[in-house]
Amino acid sequence: MNSIIYILPLALSLVLIACGGSESNKASENENDSLTTALDSTEMSTDTEEDEQMNEGYAVGDIATDFSLMNIDGEMVSLADYTYAKGFILTFTCNHCPYAVAYEDRIIALDAKYKSQGYPVIAINPNNPEIVEEDSYENMQVRAEEKGFTFPYLMDEGQTIFPQYGATKTPHMYILEKTDEGNRVAYIGAIDDNHEDAEAVTKRYVEDAVDALLKGQQPEVTETKAIGCSIKI
Amino acid sequence: MIHRYKKLLSIGLTLVILLLAQSCSSSKNEGYASVQLKTDTLYHDGDYQVEVVNFEALQPLLYQKDERLHVINFWATWCIPCVAELPYFQELVKKHPNIELTLISLDFSSKIRSDLLPFLKDRQLKERVILLNEPDANSWIPQIDADWTGAIPATIIYSGQKRNFYEQSFTFETLEKEVQQFQNQL
Numbered sequence: 001m002n003s004i005i006y007i008l009p010l011a012l013s014l015v016l017i018a019c020g021g022s023e024s025n026k027a028s029e030n031e032n033d034s035l036t037t038a039l040d041s042t043e044m045s046t047d048t049e050e051d052e053q054m055n056e057g058y059a060v061g062d063i064a065t066d067f068s069l070m071n072i073d074g075e076m077v078s079l080a081d082y083t084y085a086k087g088f089i090l091t092f093t094c095n096h097c098p099y100a101v102a103y104e105d106r107i108i109a110l111d112a113k114y115k116s117q118g119y120p121v122i123a124i125n126p127n128n129p130e131i132v133e134e135d136s137y138e139n140m141q142v143r144a145e146e147k148g149f150t151f152p153y154l155m156d157e158g159q160t161i162f163p164q165y166g167a168t169k170t171p172h173m174y175i176l177e178k179t180d181e182g183n184r185v186a187y188i189g190a191i192d193d194n195h196e197d198a199e200a201v202t203k204r205y206v207e208d209a210v211d212a213l214l215k216g217q218q219p220e221v222t223e224t225k226a227i228g229c230s231i232k233i
Numbered sequence: 234m235i236h237r238y239k240k241l242l243s244i245g246l247t248l249v250i251l252l253l254a255q256s257c258s259s260s261k262n263e264g265y266a267s268v269q270l271k272t273d274t275l276y277h278d279g280d281y282q283v284e285v286v287n288f289e290a291l292q293p294l295l296y297q298k299d300e301r302l303h304v305i306n307f308w309a310t311w312c313i314p315c316v317a318e319l320p321y322f323q324e325l326v327k328k329h330p331n332i333e334l335t336l337i338s339l340d341f342s343s344k345i346r347s348d349l350l351p352f353l354k355d356r357q358l359k360e361r362v363i364l365l366n367e368p369d370a371n372s373w374i375p376q377i378d379a380d381w382t383g384a385i386p387a388t389i390i391y392s393g394q395k396r397n398f399y400e401q402s403f404t405f406e407t408l409e410k411e412v413q414q415f416q417n418q419l
Contacts, residue, residue, distance in 0.1 A: 098311045098341065132313065168400070169384035190383075193369040196341050200368065225374035227339050230314055230384040230402075 057166010060222040063182040064090075064174065067161045069124065069154035072141045077122070077152045079176070079183055086118030087213060088183065089206060090174040092156075092167040094125045095143045096134035097229035100170045102195050104147050107171075110191075110206060111151045119175075119210050121151040126162035126170070131232040162231060169228030175209050175219075186213055189224030267333070267361060268293050276345050281353040283338065283345055284363045288373040291365060294335060295377075298393065302332045302416065305389040307365075307377075309339045310352045314402045315386040321405040323360065325412065332412065338364045339385060390415050 058064055066079045079088060089110055093100040111121035129136035137155050144153045156162050165174055166188075175187035187209040192201040209219035270293060274285040297303060306322055308315035319336075326334045336358070340349045345364060353362060367373050374383050378398035381387060388399045390412060397415060 096313075098309075102341075168382040172382075190371055193371060195370070196343065196368050203369070203371075205371075224371040225381065225383045226370045227374070227383045227385060229312060230386070232313070 057164065058174070058185045058188070060185050060188060062185050063179075064176050064185050065161070065164050066183070067154075069156060069161065070137075071152045071154055072137070072144050072149075077154055079122070082120060084118065085120055085178060087175065087177040087186070087210075089114060089119050089121045089210065090165075090176060091121065091123050092126045092162055092165070092170055092172040092174075092231070093123050094127050094132070094135045094170045094229070095139050096127070096132050097170045099195055099226075099228050103171050103191055106191055106198060108147065108150060113207075114210055115150070117210075117214055119214070123149070123151055123153045124156050124161060125153065126156045126159060126167055127232040128159060135232070159231075159233065167231060169226075169230050171226075171228055173206055175206065175213070177213050187219050187222050190226030195226065268297055270294060270363070273366065276350060278350045278354060280359055281350055282362065283349055283353070284361075285342065285345070285366050286363055288365065288367040288376070291337070291363065294363070295389070295391075297333075300393060302390065302392045302412065303335070304332055304412070305335045305337060305391075307337050307339060307385050307387040309385060310344075310348050311340065312385050318386060318403050318408075319356065319358065321403055321408050323358070324405055325408055326360070328409075329412070334360050336360050336362045338362055340364060342366045392416075392419055395419060 068076045068078045071077045079085075082088070091107055093103070093107070095101075107121055107123065115121065125135055125140055127135040129139075133139070140153055140155065143149075167174075171191065173187070173189060173191055174185060176183040177186045178184075187206070189205060191204075191206050192198075193203040193205070194201045203221075205221055205224050208221065212219045270284060270286050271290040272284040272286050273290075276283040276285070295305065304322065304325065306315075306319075308319065310316065322334055322336070326332050338349060342364065349362075349364065352358070365373075370383055374381050377387075377389070378400075381398065381400055384400055386402055388401075388403070390397045390399070392415070395415070395418065397411075399411070403411070
């Protein structure tokens, strides 16, 4: 009888240990071990800090830098060349990204609609062609020819312009308004609210913003977010 | 008399052990169950499966209240750096099986059969893949993280109330280190 009283708590605690100490705990112990080892053995670089710096760019209201970048026809193009322009529809875009491709026709349509009104489209490919061959200068020429681009398609040679703007992806739109102080950023973000189906678009952010500027007003929506292909550095 | 008492006690003890074993196994199953989402469509090809959801239906997955570590990766088959880092996420959960990994595909909904399922099969990706079918990205991107520009790859690591967001690519080492630092801060 006495022995049973001693055995009972022992048996119970055995069950508890077996239960609590099963796979889940073992797994987390192993995990901590291996994670610590991984941490000890690896000196980490400061990639994230660089990324954060890259993400700093213009906010709406900032004056955007001009540039001199090579167009697909071999000519250098600057914003200052466009003496007639009231502003610009600047797009960081590329060949390889399906999101960029999905918007090609809509960018051509924007140029057709707004160039004559003083807001021409300027396209800049920010990607490093050594990482994505499809975005090489030669392939830009091919794609522009295939699609019949009516606007300059510039190579961000040395990738110095897109970081100043703070572009992170393709496509990434910047609407600039020409002012006495320079080209002021009036809108940053998406073209519209449906990348996959142009027919299903309900909000035309870029058109709305340019329409407002043409009326001498500021856009109601000055910043939107969209999915895109990260810029290849 | 003592003999009968012993017998009763041993039956009782057996019952207690059975009950305990039962409760601990069921709590374990509960802890490891995947959260069920209200899916629009389910595509599959053998072992490979894609759940299609809208942003609202995705919510329960983003805010599970269990104590597990959840890693959620936003990717697409067309995204070169996303595809490059996928093996590191697979490796992470293979090495640390108590982490729950979910891959949220931002592939075009029209390309599930033509691109996404063949890709999963080719890469033997048997992790949970959910296609987020919500074209108006501006409506949901800020709800994932206020600082997210919309570039992918992007990753959430969360456990309970604690949550980190990363708009960046990982190597296996940087990913594992991030997870470890996250756990140390819990």
